[in-house]
Amino acid sequence: MDKLLIRGGKPLNGTVTISGAKNAALPELCAALLTAEPVVLDNVPRLQDVQTMIKLLRNMGAGVEWQAEGSHRLVLNAGTVTSPEAPYELVKTMRASILALGPLLARFGEATVSLPGGCAIGSRPVDQHIKGLQAMGAEIRVEHGYILAKVNGRLKGARITTDMITVTGTENFLMAAALAEGETVLENAAQEPEVTDLAELLIKMGAKISGHGTSRIVIQGVDRLHAPVQPHPIVPDRIEAGTFLCAVAAAGGDVALVGSRADHLDAVIDKLREAGASINAINNQLRITMSTRPVAVGFRTSEYPAFPTDMQAQLMAVNCVAQGAAKISETIFENRFMHVNELVRLGAHIEVDGHTAVVTGVERLSGATVMATDLRASASLVIAGLCADGETVVDRIYHLDRGYEQMEAKLRGLGADIERIK
Ligand SMILES: CC(=O)N[C@H]1[C@@H](OP(=O)(O)OP(=O)(O)OC[C@H]2O[C@@H](n3ccc(=O)[nH]c3=O)[C@H](O)[C@@H]2O)O[C@H](CO)[C@@H](O)[C@@H]1O
């Protein structure tokens, strides 16, 4: 099993290129299921979850090929799909497989998708996905761990108000409604940039969507969708960009992030400025300089445009080495403090009470062997390792590889002493 070995204490300097967003790539690969024409996506991040989604689509009979070795252009052909199924073996490693449900139902009238099951950050049910698709006329049973869905004829437009804001739920409804009969109105819709990027891809494929980027999205269903005329570029990964910003805030240095969208990172940038970082945005580039020890900053996770839960662990790592103490509240997932015990092993002072953690910064962390428990927890341990004394070994980095493209190579390019070991 791969591990990362980090010798901490070096500031980060230079330029890093931000990849396309994992959380936009995954629904957009599924959107290719909505047409028999070949869909071309650009800026696709080459990371493990994307490879898993490719496997899942190929398993259904779709053709999916990178344009060339090492390329970020992916060509997807769902004209050859024969089996609208997502088996447990593939779904268990990636919850986002649930995103196949909406498009399969809409185009083929049936779908069999394994229930994703629980994961380290919480139970993560999919009841809202099921309820919304039932409102569109789907008959859905859950049996033997599988969602068995079918519809007589086409899905019908509906008004869907989810109990809570759900990102992949909104994405499933968008894709299903694009090919449904009549109008669908999504109230309480997610406003995340990845949802908006998916809506933009669907519009390029002939979908009629308005209101994306707000909490009320209206979709007029069409009979068929086609390939976008030009390859669709996937929006930059705001969480990867935020992770690099936090790494610099914790370790110090001066780094330019190329291919990032400052307007998608307002809440994170505000907090890092409060912590003492200087951050400027010019065109598609963000530059961060950090020349002092950070100041501890309190924050509360919430839906976009508020502070993202997917950045909670990384900003907690910054607080671990900050001056002062700060309170962190996690409101999205019930169990997203799995990194705390590992950060404590590196010398951090953190106390957790339910959904709240209080971090009191220490001057230095001290390197140790720690274990990654989930994707962003892994990123927080890497950040902590970068500013810890001595050697830190981060074990189980398959979690990190799920969602970051070449993280250690990118950090090495900025002067970090980090290597992958077996
Ligand atoms: C692939 C992808 O895009 N993943 C992101 C997506 O996950 P994901 O789409 O799974 O997260 P949701 O927005 O659906 O979850 C929000 C909350 O609603 C609950 N819920 C959701 C659906 C449902 O049917 N029932 C239910 O109870 C969840 O357990 C959670 O507590 O949004 C999360 C919140 O920004 C991010 O952390 C993930 O990185």
Ligand SMILES: C=C(OP(=O)(O)O)C(=O)O
């Ligand atoms: C929780 C995350 O992803 P997923 O929903 O794919 O598990 C994440 O990207 O931080």
